[in-house]
Each structure stands twice: as structure tokens, then as C-alpha cells.
Amino acid sequence: GAVVSQHPSRVICKSGTSVKIECRSLDFQATTMFWYRQFPKQSLMLMATSNEGSKATYEQGVEKDKFLINHASLTLSTLTVTSAHPEDSSFYICSARDRDRDAHEQFFGPGTRLTVL
Amino acid sequence: GENVEQHPSTLSVQEGDSAVIKCTYSDSASNYFPWYKQELGKGPQLIIDIRSNVGEKKDQRIAVTLNKTAKHFSLHITETQPEDSAVYFCAAKVIYNQGGKLIFGQGTELSVKP
Numbered sequence: 679g680a681v682v683s684q685h686p687s688r689v690i691c692k693s694g695t696s697v698k699i700e701c702r703s704l705d706f707q708a709t710t711m712f713w714y715r716q717f718p719k720q721s722l723m724l725m726a727t728s729n730e731g732s733k734a735t736y737e738q739g740v741e742k743d744k745f746l747i748n749h750a751s752l753t754l755s756t757l758t759v760t761s762a763h764p765e766d767s768s769f770y771i772c773s774a775r776d777r778d779r780d781a782h783e784q785f786f787g788p789g790t791r792l793t794v795l
Numbered sequence: 796g797e798n799v800e801q802h803p804s805t806l807s808v809q810e811g812d813s814a815v816i817k818c819t820y821s822d823s824a825s826n827y828f829p830w831y832k833q834e835l836g837k838g839p840q841l842i843i844d845i846r847s848n849v850g851e852k853k854d855q856r857i858a859v860t861l862n863k864t865a866k867h868f869s870l871h872i873t874e875t876q877p878e879d880s881a882v883y884f885c886a887a888k889v890i891y892n893q894g895g896k897l898i899f900g901q902g903t904e905l906s907v908k909p
Contacts, residue, residue: 712897720901720902721884723899771838773838782827783829
């Protein structure tokens with residue numbers, strides 16, 4: 679149980695276009711989802727925290743107008759990278775907290791590799 | 796805010812040896828300390844965690860120790876196997892009024908040589 683999926687697993691886009699990444703909790707309801715970004719050989723950096731039905735809370739330095747997060751249901755959160763540029767190329771990982779489990783645990787998705795040309 | 800330091804950044808051991816990775820944290824209010832294993836191109840997977848009211852926890856070949864006074868915690872892997880090779884991240888959870896967020900260490904690339 680506690681499986682998180684992401685779609686797509688890889689995406690290549692041209693500079694200036696927008697890309698949407700989906701994060702789904704497959705077998706549980708996630709009241710809270712988190713979005714991380716990971717550059718090669720680096721750690722996971724939290725971008726934002728989203729609670730179902732409310733606006734996301736962004737970390738300092740993360741542009742909320744560039745990284746749009748929608749958490750419209752208890753099983754789906756989306757991250758849209760608007761007007762993507764090469765410096766946005768990264769590995770994006772979501773995680774989710776199960777509403778019915780220990781509030782500490784977070785379950786991570788497999789990640790989405792974004793390459794902006 | 797919370798800061799988590801992790802050492803070493805790379806660790807190479809012979810198969811069958813033990814591996815130890817150490818982390819320190821700065822926020823004394825942190826109360827949850829998970830360890831994740833990340834294989835190349837994949838998301839992190841939780842391998843063990845410990846809460847602040849416990850000093851040690853063990854799960855087969857993996858153990859974690861926590862020293863709250865010194866604000867450090869360690870991961871111990873015994874009888875290492877080649878499939879243990881991966882990047883390991885520690886994390887500390889900072890609690891705030893509506894929940895908490897994980898702050899990650901910099902990661903340790905573990906290589907187990909057969």
C-alpha cells in the first residue's frame with residue numbers, strides 16, 4: 679500500500695512552453711502533498727506544500743507564478759512549470775501524506791525528469 | 796530554520812562490511828528522523844525512521860540511533876551487499892503550526908564492492 683505515481687516519467691519541451699506533471703496517490707487519500715526539485719548529485723529541495731482544497735504554501739525563493747500547484751482532490755496534485763527555461767531542467771519528485779496513517783510518514787513518487795531545450 | 800548536515804558524501808565499503816552514515820540537525824524541536832534510499836533515476840524510498848522518544852531502532856541489517864542532546868542521528872548498515880549501493884538521505888522533520896516539513900541532508904553515495 680501507500681503507492682504514489684507520477685506522470686509523465688520523462689518530458690522534453692522547448693523553452694517557453696508549459697509543462698504539467700501529475701502526482702497521484704493510488705491507494706490512499708492524501709490530505710497533504712509535497713513537491714521537491716532535485717538537481718544532479720544534489721539533495722531534495724522542497725518547493726511547496728499543498729493541502730487539498732486550499733492554496734499551496736511555497737518555500738522561500740520559489741516563484742508561485744512560475745510553478746503552479748493544484749491539489750483539487752485527495753488523490754491528485756499537479757505541478758505546472760510555466761514558460762519553462764533550460765534552468766528549470768531538473769528531477770521533480772512529489773510525496774504525499776496518508777490521511778489515515780501516521781502523520782509523520784511521507785510516501786514518495788518515482789519522479790519526473792524534465793528537460794527544457 | 797532547520798539545517799541538516801550529512802557525512803560522508805561518499806562511502807565505499809567491501810561487501811560484508813558495515814557502513815555508517817551520520818547526520819546532525821539544528822532545530823531541537825525536530826521530532827521525526829527518516830532515512831531514505833534513492834537509486835539512480837528513482838524517487839527516494841523510506842528504509843527506516845526514528846522518533847524523538849526513541850534512542851535506537853533496528854530492522855534486520857539496518858539500524859538507526861538518535862542522540863537528541865547532541866542533535867545527531869546515524870544509520871548503520873551491517874553485512875552490506877552490492878544491492879545496498881545507492882544514495883542515502885537523512886532528514887529531519889520540523890513541526891510548524893499546520894503540520895511539518897522534511898529537511899534533507901546532502902546525501903551519501905554508498906558503493907558496496909563485491
